Amino acid sequence: MSSPTEAGDDAEIITASLYDPERFAAVFDRHAPHIQRYLARRLGGQIADDLVAETFLIAFGKRGRYNPSYPNARPWLYGIATHLVGQHRREEVREYRLRAALGPPVDQACHAEQVAAQVTAQAMNELLAAALASLAQGDRDVLVLIAWEDLSYEEVAAALGIPVGTVRSRLSRARKKVRVKLGHSEYALIEEVSNHG
Template identity: 50%
Template sequence: MAAATQAAAEAGADTDAAVIRASLADPDRFAVIYDRYAAMLYRYAYQRMGPGIADDVVAEAFLAAFRGRASYDLGRQDARPWLFGILTREMAAHQRREKARYRAMARSTHETVQDSPDDQVTARVVAGAARGPLAAALAGLDPRDRDVLLLVAWGQLSYDEVADALNIPQGTVGSRLSRARRKVRKALEAYDEI
C-alpha cells in the first residue's frame, strides 16, 4: 500500500501545478512548463497570426506566465487553459496586425498548383479559392467571437478549457462559438458546392 501511495505522489509531482509550485523556489523548474507547451502554443499562434508574430507573442506569453506563476491556481493540475488565456491576451495586444493580415489574405489571389493526384489538386484549388473569403470572414468577426472560434478550431481546446482560458462562462463560449460559426459558414456558402 505504501508503494502505491508513493507512486501516486511521484506521478503528482509531474503535474503542471506541482511544477509551477516547485518553480516558486527554483525558477529554473518553470522550463518544464515551457518544454511541455511551447510547441502547442506556437502552433496556435502561428495559425492565428503568422510566423513573425507567433514567436513574439509566445515568448511574451511565457514571460507573463513566468512572472505571474505565483498567482497560478495550484488546484488546477493542467496549465494549458491558463497558458492559452495568457497567449490570447498577448495576441489581443497585436490585434491590429492580425486584422491587417486577414485583410491582406482576403485580397490575395495566389494559388499554388502541384503535380499530384486529381483529388489533391481539387482540394488545393478549393482551399485556395476559399482562403480569401475565410480570411475576410475571420477579420469581420467580433474579436471575442474570433478568439473562441480559433481556440476551439486551432487550439483544440474544449468548451471548459476555453471558458478557463478566457475567464468566461461555458454558456458564453457556446453562444460565441455558434455565432462565429454561423458567420463563417455564411461567408463560405459558395464553396460548399465545389
C-alpha cells in the same frame, strides 16, 4: 536541480518553481509547441516567435498567482497568448485580409490537377480568411481555440476568463457568421471540427 522534463502535473511544477525558478522550464517544454502553433495560426510565424517568448515570460512573472487546482497549465497559457493576440488585433485582421487577397502562390510548372487544387484551396482560404476577419475578436478567439486548438468549452472558458455559457453563445454567433460567409456546404467541415465540448 530537477530536469525540465520532470514528472508531475503543471500545478506542482509551477508551485515548485516559486522556490526553484529553473523548474518552470518543464512547463515551457511541455506547452511551447502548442502555444507556438496557436500563435502562428493567429498571427503568422514571425510574430508568433516573439509572442511565444512573451507568453512564457508573462506566465513566469505571474506564476505566483497560478491556481494550483488546475493541474494542466495549457488553458492558462492559451489565455495569456490570446490576450497578447488581442493587443495585436489590428495586425491580425490586416493579416487575414492580406491572406485573403494574396492566397497561396501558384507554381508556374505545376500540372493541371495541381493548379485546379490550388485554385480551389485559394478560394476556400479567401472565404475562410474573410469570414474570420469579419468576426468580433471574442467570437474569433472562441472559434479558433475550439476548432484549431481542440479545447473543450470548459478549457476555453478558463483560457479566456469567461463563463462556459458565454463560450457557447460566442461559438454559436461565430458559427452563424462563418456559415453565411462560407455558404452551407463549405461550412459543414468547420461545423464538424468545432462541434464538440
